[in-house]
Amino acid sequence: MNLKIDKLTKKYSGKVVLDNISLDLKEVQVLALIGASGSGKSTLLRLLSGLESFDSGKIIVNGHDVDSKSDEAYRKKIGFVFQDHNLFPHLSVLENIMLVLEKVHGMKREEALPDVLRVLEQFGLNEHSDKKPHQISGGQGQRASIVRALSIHPELVLLDEPTSSLDPILTHEVLNAVKLLAEDQKDFVIVTHEIGFAKEVADYIVFMDEGGIVEHGTKEMLSNPQSDKLKAFLNKVLTFVNEL
Template identity: 65%
Template sequence: MKLKIDDLYKHYDQKGVIEGLSLDLKDLKILSLIGASGSGKSTLLRLIAGLEVYESGSIEVNGHSVTADASNDYRKKVGFVFQDHNLFNHLSIFENIMLVLEKVHHRNRGEAEAEVTQLLDQFGLLEHAHKKPHQISGGQAQRASIARAMAIKPDLILLDEPTSSLDPVLTYEVLNAVRKLAEKSIDFIIVTHEIGFAKNIADHIVFMAAGKIIEQGSADILNAPKTNELKSFLDKILTYNSPEL
């Protein structure tokens, strides 16, 4: 993956969410965005996906300029996994995946059925293929969302805190599914609060605060942070001091 962002700005109701952010990465497989809530991570991910419009600056992904009118060719090669699985509740898991292939990618249903079945099997969902999202667990629904993103054979997958609303057991299930992406050498960017996971899987980590990049580098930055901001963030995430009773 090649990702170049230059002097990017994004505001909501005149409030800066991304403030002059720049990033230039090459030969990258897995990028992890970390930071406190409201730091701009999810917004940045949506801008990279072309789901939202930025005011100024530029984004290039693998040579494609991502703008408000980004080509369908780019969007069709980007899989997005939302915080809440974003599956259609009135459709079965199988049909949720098939819908994207039929309606967006104009695939022949007969040819695509075998691929959907294989993906469901790969993510341990085959026995739930004909269930609707509300009939399976949150972890299973997120795995289905990842399978749907995989179905389009993307060049890049973007995951926006896929475990944010899950308990530890379901979180483990979903992170294992994400690890399968890494094993398949698929490029992806993940916004996550699971610091241990980011440390073990990411080639490059970006720590954000107030819409800016505060520190970035390999997983080593989590072992020896150079900035007080990252050190304070990690102290809050990784340690807990019980108050006196």
């Protein structure tokens, strides 16, 4: 993944949530965005997807200029996994995935089905494909959401805190599923509070605070933070984890 962000600013109702941020990355496979809630991580992810417009600046993803009028073809190359799985409650896991492929991407069912079944099996969901969302766990629902994102063969997968509403056991289950993306050499950007996971899986990390990028670099920066803000953030996160 090649990503260039130049002087990007985003406001909601006059409030600045991304403040003139810039970043230039080349050949990064797994990018993790970390920081406290409200730091702008999820907003940046939505702008990368082309789902929302921004006020000023530029975003270039793999040579594609993403702007406020981002084209449908670009958005169809992006797989997005939300904080909650967003599965349609009246459809089975399989039909949730097939609906996107057939209605949005115009694929024929007989052509798409074998590949979908293969990925469902890869993520341990083949036995749950005919179940509706209320019949499976939150972790299984998020894994189904990941499969749905992968089913379109995306150029880039974006994951917005996919474990935020899960207990520790289900969090571990979903993070193991995300690790499969890394092992399959999929390019993805993940917003996460799981610092240990970011350190293990990401090859580049961006720390955000109050709408700005405070520090960024390889995973080694988590062991040797340079800024006072990152030091304070890691101290709070790691102290809390160690006290559990």
